Amino acid sequence: MRYTAQTPSQTRIVTISLSMPMFLEVEHLSIRYPRTPAPAVDAVSLRLAPGELGALIGPSGSGKTSLLRAVAGLEPAQAGLIRLDGQLLEGGGVRVPAEQRRIGMVFQDFALFPHLNVADNIAFGLRGRDKRERSAIVAGMLALVGLPEAGAKFPHQLSGGQQQRIALARALAPQPRLLLLDEPFSSLDVELRERLAHDVRDILKRTHTTALMVTHDQMEAFAVADVVGVMRQGQLEQWDTPYALYHRPATRFAADFIGHGVLLQGQLRGPDANAQALASRPATDHHQGDEQEEIEVETAAGLLRGVPLHALHGQQAAQTSEVDVLLRADDVIHDDASPFRARVVRKSFRGAEFLYTLALENGQTLLSLAPSHHDHAVGEWIGIRLEVTHLVTFARTESASAGLAVAAVAPAAPVALAPMAADATELAHEASRR
Numbered sequence: 001m002r003y004t005a006q007t008p009s010q011t012r013i014v015t016i017s018l019s020m021p022m023f024l025e026v027e028h029l030s031i032r033y034p035r036t037p038a039p040a041v042d043a044v045s046l047r048l049a050p051g052e053l054g055a056l057i058g059p060s061g062s063g064k065t066s067l068l069r070a071v072a073g074l075e076p077a078q079a080g081l082i083r084l085d086g087q088l089l090e091g092g093g094v095r096v097p098a099e100q101r102r103i104g105m106v107f108q109d110f111a112l113f114p115h116l117n118v119a120d121n122i123a124f125g126l127r128g129r130d131k132r133e134r135s136a137i138v139a140g141m142l143a144l145v146g147l148p149e150a151g152a153k154f155p156h157q158l159s160g161g162q163q164q165r166i167a168l169a170r171a172l173a174p175q176p177r178l179l180l181l182d183e184p185f186s187s188l189d190v191e192l193r194e195r196l197a198h199d200v201r202d203i204l205k206r207t208h209t210t211a212l213m214v215t216h217d218q219m220e221a222f223a224v225a226d227v228v229g230v231m232r233q234g235q236l237e238q239w240d241t242p243y244a245l246y247h248r249p250a251t252r253f254a255a256d257f258i259g260h261g262v263l264l265q266g267q268l269r270g271p272d273a274n275a276q277a278l279a280s281r282p283a284t285d286h287h288q289g290d291e292q293e294e295i296e297v298e299t300a301a302g303l304l305r306g307v308p309l310h311a312l313h314g315q316q317a318a319q320t321s322e323v324d325v326l327l328r329a330d331d332v333i334h335d336d337a338s339p340f341r342a343r344v345v346r347k348s349f350r351g352a353e354f355l356y357t358l359a360l361e362n363g364q365t366l367l368s369l370a371p372s373h374h375d376h377a378v379g380e381w382i383g384i385r386l387e388v389t390h391l392v393t394f395a396r397t398e399s400a401s402a403g404l405a406v407a408a409v410a411p412a413a414p415v416a417l418a419p420m421a422a423d424a425t426e427l428a429h430e431a432s433r434r
C-alpha cells in the first residue's frame with residue numbers, strides 16, 4: 001500500500017505495507033469557494049486503509065474542514081475524486097448525496113438533541129430497525145463508550161466528555177462506512193481531551209472503524225491517528241505516521257509545525273557536497289532509506305553522518321553546500337566525554353528528565369532532553385553529542401532562512417517551543433510503539 005502526499009511541485013510517497021487494500025481514496029481533490037482567489041483545498045491526495053485512523057492538522061484556514069466536508073458530501077469538489085470502499089462518491093460527473101454516503105460525523109459541539117434522552121439520541125440514526133434491534137444496538141454502544149447506565153439521562157445531565165462519548169456512540173450506531181470527526185475534543189478541558197483522545201482511539205480500533213479527524217492540536221492527532229496529514233494553504237505537505245512526521249518531516253513547514261525543533265546550520269562535506277547534487281538522487285523512501293548512501297554534515301556541535309531524507313529533495317536546485325539540519329531535543333545527548341560543549345541557557349524540570357536550552361559557542365541554540373539526575377546549573381558548560389541516524393536537512397537559501405520559524409542562530413532561548421518538543425517526542429515514540 002502506498003500513501004501519497006502530493007503538492008503541485010512534488011510528490012512524496014511512503015510505502016507502509018504491501019498488502020492492505022485502500023478504503024478511502026482522495027485523489028487530486030480541489031475545492032474552491034465562489035469569489036475566492038485561491039482554492040481552499042488544492043490537489044490533495046490521501047488514502048486510508050480499512051480500520052485506519054487519519055488526522056489532518058494545520059494552521060487555521062489551511063483547508064482541513066473543507067476537505068472533511070467534501071468527503072462527507074457537504075461541499076462540492078471542483079476537481080479530483082473521492083472513493084470509499086471502491087465506490088466513487090465524487091468526481092468525473094458523479095456526486096453521491098451526503099445522506100447516501102453512509103458516513104458518520106462527530107462535531108466539536110457534540111450536537112446532541114437536548115430534548116431526547118441519551119438512548120433516543122443514539123437510536124436517532126436507527127430508524128427503520130425494529131425496536132428490539134434498536135435497543136440492543138443502543139445498549140451495545142453505551143457499553144462501548146463506557147456509559148452503560150446513561151441511557152435514560154438527558155444531555156444536560158452529562159459532562160462535556162460524557163456528551164462527546166454519546167455523540168461518538170450516536171455516530172457509530174448505524175455502522176457508518178467511514179467516521180469523520182471535526183475538532184471533536186476542542187470544547188473540552190486539556191486534561192480530559194488527552195484522556196478522551198486515547199479512549200476514542202481505543203473505541204475506533206475495537207470497532208475497526210475507518211476515520212478521518214480534523215484537529216488544531218498535534219497532540220490529539222498523535223494520540224488518535226495512525227497517519228497524520230499536515231496541511232498548509234490548501235495543500236497537503238506530508239501524510240505520514242506520527243513518528244515519521246516528528247523525526248522525518250518532509251518540508252521546513254512540517255519540521256516547524258510538528259513538535260518544533262531547532263535547525264542547526266551545517267555544511268555538506270565530500271565531492272558532491274551541494275544540495276543540487278543531492279537533490280538529483282532518486283527520491284528517498286522512508287523504509288528503504290537505510291540502503292541509501294550516507295552524507296556528512298559539519299556543524300558547530302560536531303560532524304553528523306547519516307542517510308539524508310527526502311526533505312532535501314524539496315529544495316530546488318540550491319547551488320550551495322550550506323544546509324540546516326533538524327535536531328530534536330532527543331537528538332542532543334548530554335555527554336561530558338564529548339569535546340563539543342554548550343552552555344545551559346535555560347532548564348525545565350519535567351520529572352524524569354530536564355529539557356535544557358543550550359547555546360553553542362557561536363550562539364546557535366539547541367534543545368536537549370537529559371535524564372533528571374543530570375542536573376546542571378544555568379550558565380554551566382556541558383558536553384554534548386549529536387545522535388542522529390537519519391539526517392533531515394534543508395538547503396539554506398536566503399528565502400529559506402528568512403522563512404524559518406525556528407531560528408538557526410537564535411539569540412534568545414526558544415522558551416515557548418521547549419515543552420512542546422518534549423511532549424511531542426513522547427507521543428511520537430508512543431505512537432511508534434503501537
Ligand SMILES: Nc1ncnc2c1ncn2[C@@H]1O[C@H](COP(=O)(O)OP(=O)(O)OP(=O)(O)O)[C@@H](O)[C@H]1O
Nearest residue numbers: 033034036040058059060061062063064065066067
Ligand atoms: N463557505 C466558505 N466560503 C468562502 N470561503 C470559505 C468558506 N469556508 C471556508 N472558506 C475559506 O477556505 C479556506 C479554508 O478554510 P477551512 O475552514 O477549510 O480551513 P481549516 O483549516 O479547517 O481552518 P480552521 O482550522 O480555522 O477551521 C479559508 O481561507 C477559508 O476562509
